[in-house]
Amino acid sequence: MSEQFPVPAYLSGVTFVAFDTETTGLFAATNNIVEVGAVRFRLGQDNAETFQELVNPGRRIPADAIRVHGITDEMVALAEPAGPVLERFISFCRPESVLISHHAPFDISFIGCELNRAGLSFGDNPILDTIDIYRRLFPGLYSYSLLSLVTHFGISKSQEHRALSDAVFVRSLFERAAALFPSAGDLASLLAGFTAHRMNEWSGEKVDLPDTYSDLKLALDTKQCLEIIYESPVRGSETRRIWPERIYAQGQSIYVTAFCEKASAERTFRLDRIVDFKLLRADREP
Structure with missing residues (x-):
């Protein structure tokens, strides 16, 4: 009581x-x-x-x-x-x-x-x-x-x-x-x-990315894989292959939620820490 x-x-x-x-x-x-x-x-x-x-x-x-x-x-x-x-x-x-x-x-x-x-x-x-x-x-x-x-x-x-x-x-x-x-x-x-x-x-806000991120938008829309170089504040620079699932803004930052092949699980990446990326062939689904 x-x-x-x-x-x-x-x-x-x-x-x-x-x-x-x-x-x-x-x-x-x-x-x-x-x-x-x-x-x-x-x-x-x-x-x-x-x-x-x-x-x-x-x-x-x-x-x-x-x-x-x-x-x-x-x-x-x-x-x-x-x-x-x-x-x-x-x-x-x-x-x-x-x-x-x-x-x-x-x-x-x-x-x-x-x-x-x-x-x-x-x-x-x-x-x-x-x-x-x-x-x-x-x-x-x-x-x-x-x-x-x-x-x-x-x-x-x-x-x-x-x-x-x-x-x-x-x-x-x-x-x-x-x-x-x-x-x-x-x-x-x-x-x-x-x-x-x-x-x-x-609540995350949907965002429209500029044309410089056209490959990222294409990967999201067509369920393709991206290879990114990500600057982690903990692990430093690392290369990952991700399958983007959604993009949203939270406060002043933009985030990409994606299936990460390295982690074999969903992960969230801050867009300004993706220093380079390229679109890969969609040869398999995650």
């Missing part, structure tokens, strides 16, 4: 979904989700419904990421890819819910990129960030990390760093903070008092 706090009357009928993701790395455009967890609840009620699914990222999970969340390649081997999992997550959230995350831009960026890759879209649910809420309500704390907050407020002394357990922490933090929300008002005024995000903040 969760600790009970006063609930503003105008929030008593609102459905909230606290959610979290675990990933292969820190940058959404070139990494993937490995787990999604969520808790659907109403303030002042003990009952809640949960969502937790592993996701097969289609790539090896780096050792640094495994050290954080403990999710291994073996654990996700039989899991579905992000598309079907996110379809079920969208259904779980429901259109009328207010979503809550800790460090929301991080989770939104990963879910948004995975939605782009799968050709899916999310609803217009507002998304609140418990970091933003706690910085406004409890200024001057030493740290606003999830572990620091749950430790400071006596919720837990440790963090498993799995998606569902972190989502449960987010729920607990939100319930505690809600006791300090204005007692009079409505949901719209409450949302206006915080930074309310939307999932479409990270």
